[in-house]
Each structure stands twice: as structure tokens, then as C-alpha cells.
Amino acid sequence: MRTLVLVSVALLVAACQGGGPVVVDGGRDLGPMDLGARDAGDPCSRSEDCEDGVACTRDVCDGRGVCVHTPDPLSCDDGVFCNGAEVCDPNAGCVAGALRDCNDRNVCTLDRCDEGRGMCLHLPRDFDNDGEADARCAGGTDCDDADPLRGTLQAELCSDGLDNDCDLSIDEAVCGRPPHDQCEDALDVSAGGLFDLSTAGARDDYGALCSGPAREVVARFVLDDARDVTLRADAAGSTQVELRSGCGGGTVLRCDTGSPGEVRRRALPAGTYFVFVASSAGSVQLSVAFDPPTTQPSNEDCGSARTVIPPFAESGSFVGTVDDLTLSCGQPLAGDLVYAFEVPAGPPQDVVVAFAATSTTDAVRFSLRSTCSDASSELGCVRGSPAGGRFRSLAPGPYVLVVEGPAEREVDFAIDVRLEPGTTAPPGDSCAAPIDTPLEQIVHGTLADKRDAIQTPCGFFYRDAVHRFVLSEPRDVSIDLLAGTNGGAFVFGALGDTCEAMLPTTDYCVGGAPALLQRLALPAGEHFVVVEAPGTPTYQLEIHTAAPTSVVDAAGNDTCADAIVIPSQSSVVYRGDTSTLANDVTSIYCGSGARSPDATFLLELTEATVVRLSTAGSSFDTTLLVFLEGAACSNFPYACDDDSGPGGTSSIERELPAGRYHVVVDGFGGHSAGPYVLRVDRGPFPP
Incomplete structure (x- = not known):
């Protein structure tokens, strides 16, 4: 043994003195986490031992008995091209990639991402959309890319001082005129x-x-x-x-x-x-x-009303007639004709009227009244294409029917009037007999046997049905309205605390296909829903309730200078009315100019924050605008939305950098205003 040890030592010394390579073992391996860095997977005996909880990695046990976690980016693909390629992070899982960059850095192309084709499009620069590319770009022919009436496809116009056809000559003598120009x-x-x-x-x-x-x-x-x-x-x-x-x-x-x-x-x-x-x-x-020439109708006013005896039917024409009488559902400058008849002595009878344009599909109108010259005696006014109605259980006596064509053209028409035994109005036909409606149940209804008895803030002259429901305590209320087959027809709904022939403009009223009526913290008591649909007799509604939301009443926030400061809490809901305010903010980028009265709020962020803004529950077609504080609330919003929310309401959700922002609740076009709701939520939000 001593000899063996000496030999080993000798060999070691010889090795240290020689010129050959020296291999030094660092000692026992510290395992898969040498010096804190992983150099091997976890030990395993089967692939099931390797589950790492990351959905986008392929977890397998390899032949060495070691877990291997391979990222699989294809499993993260959300199928959307324009938001970029998603990637698989071995620790975080699927994460969003960078948005698809379609900018080719060429000022002569208009670049956009086409989701339908799954590709970037680089279209020739054509700002005026006249089909010709800007002449300042290669292959372009449009000498004025800001004017769609100038280009090589246009004819030269004489005496306007412009090169209309882009041939470098202005008002050339050969431009001439088109045939029949004078x-x-x-x-x-x-x-x-x-x-x-x-x-x-x-x-x-x-x-x-x-x-x-x-x-x-x-x-x-x-x-x-x-x-x-x-x-x-x-x-x-x-x-x-x-x-x-x-x-x-x-x-x-x-x-x-x-x-x-x-x-x-x-x-x-x-x-x-x-x-x-x-x-x-x-x-x-x-x-x-x-x-061949025809004669003018003689029954154009109350003094010349034509007396008829039901049943009667006739065809006629509004050509040459003028507007003599005012109908509650009528049009200014629309010609009208007058018929007089009587319900004979005896029991009350229904008067059934059918009226339609025959030369076009234009809407026509008629009014039934007891006294021709007294508009307040009107029993009902019907508009439609065709227009028809049943006036129930009218007492014996004289009546007048005023028929009116469209103002935009003079049409031919057909009219039919008959008497039938008197009937009782069905439930829902008026405020006097509303349909009592349970909560949390789907209720089916029909407008076929109804008339247009209610004028709503957002509806028109269509048949309507009145529903009534009762709350025993304050509740948030959400009402789903559908009309026609599979809810595909347009429907209007109005929600109010009272019911009358003309609902107040402050009542909540929306339209859509389907439509959603929402009210926060509706008080205990009875409430009325008026349903109106133009193109179908069938509808359904369902009334949902929830615990009342705590709301903050907003007032006086008419301008950016008067903006209400939104507190830093995670969620706040405001309730106000823009109809009492002025139009201070406009923008060409949203809501057809957003020229309606508006209300303003101030949002302060100390760090980048995902913010969710919603006007769901508002009573009109809203527009939401967000301005950087230094932008003076004018024209160029940082973000805007018109109709992303339910029932014509607006919704914005995006990350906003730290800063101060004006949030403006506006209306579509120039005439959308009324009670509104603004909900402000600060993220992060759960996925």
C-alpha cells in the first residue's frame, strides 16, 4: 500500500511539472442550481411530473430524467393579425407582442393593417378619395389631392380659374360644355x-x-x-x-x-x-x-270636406294640393284632403282606417278628429307606409278624417274606411290600461292590436305598448328589449315614473336592435315602460333589478374651467343632465361633430393607469371625449367614442399615461341631450 501511495504521489508531481494539460475537478456538483443559475431541469420519471403551470410551454421528461419546458408561441396566437404576434414567456405565459407596424416610412403611401386579409396594405396616397394618387408621388396623376373635383378623370370647367383636368392648362379654350348645358x-x-x-x-x-x-x-x-x-x-x-x-x-x-x-x-x-x-x-x-288632364280635388279644407258614408274606398292624388290643416304627426307644407262621415245612432262602433301611397313607398299620415278646425279634438294621428289604425268604440256622431301626403313629393293614394262593432282596447294600448309586468321574467307582447297613443322623447309615430312595474325599494333597473325575429328589428323604449300622452323629455329613452334601458338607483314605487317598434308587431322585454349603485349628482360642470374633479378612488358613478348645459366642446372625430350640450370632468393620474369610462344608463345617444388638459377641450381628443356602449351609449377603455385629462360627456350631432350617467373605473382589471 505504501508503494502504491508513493507511486501515485510521484505521478502527480510529474504531472505538475510536465507540459501537458491539467484538468481540475471543482469537487462535488452542487446540483441543478450551481451558483444560483439553473443548468438543468428538475428530475423526473415521467412527463406528468413536469407540469409547470404555464399553459404555453410543452412540458416533457427527457431521456436523462430531466424536465424540459419548451415555449410554444403558436399556442398563444389569438387569431388576430393586426395586434402583432403573441409570445410565450416561460414564466409569465402568453404575453402580447408589439402591435403590427405597417408604416413603410413612405410618405406616398397610406398604410393600414387589413385584418380581413391578414396583411399590411400600402395604398397610393389619395387624400381626397377621388381614385387618383397624388401627382407628387411616383405614378400619381392628381394635381390637387385635397380637392376631389380636380384630377385627370374630371372634365375641364370654363371660367372657374382652375385646372380641373390636371393637364397643366387652366380654362383652355377647347374645354367647351357638356351637351344640353344651356x-x-x-x-x-x-x-x-x-x-x-x-x-x-x-x-x-x-x-x-x-x-x-x-x-x-x-x-x-x-x-x-x-x-x-x-x-x-x-x-x-x-x-x-x-x-x-x-x-x-x-x-x-x-x-x-x-x-x-x-x-x-x-x-x-x-x-x-x-x-x-x-x-x-x-x-x-x-x-x-x-x-290626360285631371281635375283638382275639391275637398282641400274644412269648408269643402267631402261627405262619405262608410264603408267607402277610393283612390286619389295629392298633386296640386296645399297644406291647410295641422296634424300632430304631420309635416309642414304637405298637401292634405278632408273627408267627413258619421257613426250612426246606436251602440259605439270601431272606425278602421287603411291609407297608403300607391305611386311610391313614402310614408303618409292621417288624423281622425271630432271637429275639423279644432286640432285639440284629434282622437289620434297615424303615420306609416302604409298607415292604418283602429279607433275603438266611438260614440255616434260626426267625425272628420284628414289625410296628408309627404311634403317632399306629390303621391297617389288609396284610402279605405269602415265601421265595425265596438271593441275594448287591449291591455297596454294606453296609459289608462298598462300591462302589469313581473320582474326577472321574459314577457312577450304584440303591437298589432295597439295604436300610437304615446309620444316618447326618442321614438316616432309608431304603434306602442305601455307596461307597468313596481319596486318595493330603490333598485338599479336594466330592461332588455327585442323586436322581430331573433331580436333583429329596431325597437324604442322609454322609461319614466309617470305615463301620459306626451312623455317628458327627461324620461330615459333609447333605440336599438336590441335596445337596453338602464336606470341607476330607481326609487321605490310604480314605473312605466313604453315600447315602440316601426317594422314588426312582435317584441319581448325582461326587467332585471340589482342593489342600487351609489351615485354622485353632477351639476354646474358646463365648461372645462368648471370641470368636476374625479376622486382617486377606484370607481365612481356620476349622474347629471346635459339638457341644462350649453354646447362648449365639439370634435369632428366623433359623434357627428359632437355639437350637443356637454358636461365636463377632470381626471388626474399620478402614474400610467388603465381607465374605463362608460355612459351606460344615459337617456340619449352619447359621445365620450377625452382631452389632455393643455388641449383646451377643442377638436383633437386624446380618445373618443360614440356607440361602443349599449343602446347608443359610449365606452372607452385604455391605458392613459400620468397626467391631467378632461373627460367630456357630449351627444351625437347637435340635438342629443338629457339625463346621463358617467361611470369611471380605474384598473387594473381582472382578465
Whole structure:
């Protein structure tokens, strides 16, 4: 043994003195966490031992008996292209990647991410959307990319001082005029029929009486004897047609703008007439029809009412009639006719009226009243296409029916009036007999046997049904409204504490397909829901309640200078009314200009925070705007939203950097205001 030890020592010394490599073992391995850094997986005997709780890693036990956790980025893919590629973090799991960067750093392309195609699009720069790229970019031909009426696809216009067709020449002598641009070159349409015209390159030479497209072309016709005349201008856009007794200073006989535009004259005398046609689409088809002359109706006012005996039915025309009487559901300047009849002596009877336009699909209106000249004696006013109604159990005596066409054109019509045995109004037909409605149950209803008895703040002249429910204590209330098959039809709903023929404008009223009515902390007592749907007789509603939300009443916050400071708590709910405020804030980026009255709040953040803003529960079509404090609450919001919330309300959820922000509750367009709710929540929020 001694010899062996000596030999070993000798060999060791020799090795230390020689020139060969020296291998030194650091001693016993400290395991998989040498010096604090993992150099191997956990020991295992099967893959089930390797579950690490991270969903996006593939956990297996390899042949060495060691756990291997391989990230699988494909398992994190959310199927959305434009939000970037998700990645698998071995510790955190799936995390969002960077948003897809579609910016190609080329000022001559408009870059956007197309989710449908799953790719970045780099479209030629065309700011005016006229189909031509900016001439300052390679291959571009548009010499003015800010004006859609200038480009190589446009015709040169004389005497406007512009190079309309981008050929580097202004008002060149060869630009000429399109055919039939002036009375001297008017198209002869005396034979009647269909005529294709184009207003491309035309000028506004004669100035129509009604508003609409300005650049017109001219047609003319000659009548040898009196004829009924119908002129109809149809195009892809709006059209304007005007009839004059002469060119230039001739008398304007009728002018109409619409889709289509239409002019009709009854028994137009012999003579020469000019037709001026304009279109926003350029190309327009003019229809000209001549028919035997007809006489003007004689029953145009109360003094000339035509007496009829039900049942009666007839066809007629509003051509040449004027607006003599006021209907509660009527239109200004719409022609009307008057019929008088009696419910004979005996028991009360129902009066059933059916009325419709026959030459178009325009809505028409009728009013039933007991005294012709007294609008307050109106028993009901119905609007529709067609319009129909049942007036129940009317007492014997005289009645007057006033029928009215649309203001925009003179239509033909058909009317039918009959008497039937008197009936009792069904539940829900009026405030006097509301439908008592349970909570937390789906209730199905019909409008087929109802009438338009209630005028709501957001609805129109459609049949409605009245529901009533009772709260024993204050509760938050949410009402789901659906109409038609699978809830696909538009429906209006109004929620109020009282019921009357005209609901207060302060009542909560929304429309949608479906619609959602919400009220916070509704007091104990009875409440009324009015349901109105234009295109279907069937609907359903369900009333949900919850513990009342604590709300803060907001008032006096009319401008950014008067903004209410939002406290730093995680959640706060405000309740106010913009109808008492002024329009101080506008923006072209949301809510059709957001020109309605608005209320302002101040949000202060000391660090980047995810903020959720919602106007759910408001009574009108809201718009939410968020401005950086230094932006003076004008035009360019940091964030905005119109209709992301339920029932035309607004919702914004995003991370805001530290700073001070003005939060503005506004309305869509220029006439949306009323009671509102603003809920402010600060994150983080659970996934």
C-alpha cells in the first residue's frame, strides 16, 4: 500500500511539472442550481411530473430524467393579425407582442393593417378619395389631392380659374360644355320616355329654387293641349328637378330634390316648358310622362270636406294640393284632403282606417278628429307606409278624417274606411290600461292590436305598448328589449315614473336592435315602460333589478374651467343632465361633430393607469371625449367614442399615461341631450 501511495504521489508531481494539460475537478456538483443559475431541469420519471403551470410551454421528461419546458408561441396566437404576434414567456405565459407596424416610412403611401386579409396594405396616397394618387408621388396623376373635383378623370370647367383636368392648362379654350348645358341646347323631350343625361362638366347657370346639386343640364318640351305631367330624375345619388314656364327668368312651377327627385303637375296648359336636372352622381336618367288632364280635388279644407258614408274606398292624388290643416304627426307644407262621415245612432262602433301611397313607398299620415278646425279634438294621428289604425268604440256622431301626403313629393293614394262593432282596447294600448309586468321574467307582447297613443322623447309615430312595474325599494333597473325575429328589428323604449300622452323629455329613452334601458338607483314605487317598434308587431322585454349603485349628482360642470374633479378612488358613478348645459366642446372625430350640450370632468393620474369610462344608463345617444388638459377641450381628443356602449351609449377603455385629462360627456350631432350617467373605473382589471 505504501508503494502504491508513493507511486501515485510521484505521478502527480510529474504531472505538475510536465507540459501537458491539467484538468481540475471543482469537487462535488452542487446540483441543478450551481451558483444560483439553473443548468438543468428538475428530475423526473415521467412527463406528468413536469407540469409547470404555464399553459404555453410543452412540458416533457427527457431521456436523462430531466424536465424540459419548451415555449410554444403558436399556442398563444389569438387569431388576430393586426395586434402583432403573441409570445410565450416561460414564466409569465402568453404575453402580447408589439402591435403590427405597417408604416413603410413612405410618405406616398397610406398604410393600414387589413385584418380581413391578414396583411399590411400600402395604398397610393389619395387624400381626397377621388381614385387618383397624388401627382407628387411616383405614378400619381392628381394635381390637387385635397380637392376631389380636380384630377385627370374630371372634365375641364370654363371660367372657374382652375385646372380641373390636371393637364397643366387652366380654362383652355377647347374645354367647351357638356351637351344640353344651356337652354339654347336643351334636350327635346316632347315625345316623353326615358332620357340618359350627364351633368359632368356642367355649370350652375340658372340656380334652382330648391336646394341640392347645383350644376344642371336642361330639357324642354312643348304641349299642344293641357296634359298631366310627371318628371322623375333618378341617379345613384340625390337628384334635383325643376319645372319652369320659360328659361332664365321663367316662372318656377315646381322644384324637388330627392332620391329620386320628382315633379308632377295636373292639367298643365299648352305651351313650352323647361326642365332643369342636376345630380350629385353625374349621370342621371330623366323620365317624362304625359297623361290626360285631371281635375283638382275639391275637398282641400274644412269648408269643402267631402261627405262619405262608410264603408267607402277610393283612390286619389295629392298633386296640386296645399297644406291647410295641422296634424300632430304631420309635416309642414304637405298637401292634405278632408273627408267627413258619421257613426250612426246606436251602440259605439270601431272606425278602421287603411291609407297608403300607391305611386311610391313614402310614408303618409292621417288624423281622425271630432271637429275639423279644432286640432285639440284629434282622437289620434297615424303615420306609416302604409298607415292604418283602429279607433275603438266611438260614440255616434260626426267625425272628420284628414289625410296628408309627404311634403317632399306629390303621391297617389288609396284610402279605405269602415265601421265595425265596438271593441275594448287591449291591455297596454294606453296609459289608462298598462300591462302589469313581473320582474326577472321574459314577457312577450304584440303591437298589432295597439295604436300610437304615446309620444316618447326618442321614438316616432309608431304603434306602442305601455307596461307597468313596481319596486318595493330603490333598485338599479336594466330592461332588455327585442323586436322581430331573433331580436333583429329596431325597437324604442322609454322609461319614466309617470305615463301620459306626451312623455317628458327627461324620461330615459333609447333605440336599438336590441335596445337596453338602464336606470341607476330607481326609487321605490310604480314605473312605466313604453315600447315602440316601426317594422314588426312582435317584441319581448325582461326587467332585471340589482342593489342600487351609489351615485354622485353632477351639476354646474358646463365648461372645462368648471370641470368636476374625479376622486382617486377606484370607481365612481356620476349622474347629471346635459339638457341644462350649453354646447362648449365639439370634435369632428366623433359623434357627428359632437355639437350637443356637454358636461365636463377632470381626471388626474399620478402614474400610467388603465381607465374605463362608460355612459351606460344615459337617456340619449352619447359621445365620450377625452382631452389632455393643455388641449383646451377643442377638436383633437386624446380618445373618443360614440356607440361602443349599449343602446347608443359610449365606452372607452385604455391605458392613459400620468397626467391631467378632461373627460367630456357630449351627444351625437347637435340635438342629443338629457339625463346621463358617467361611470369611471380605474384598473387594473381582472382578465
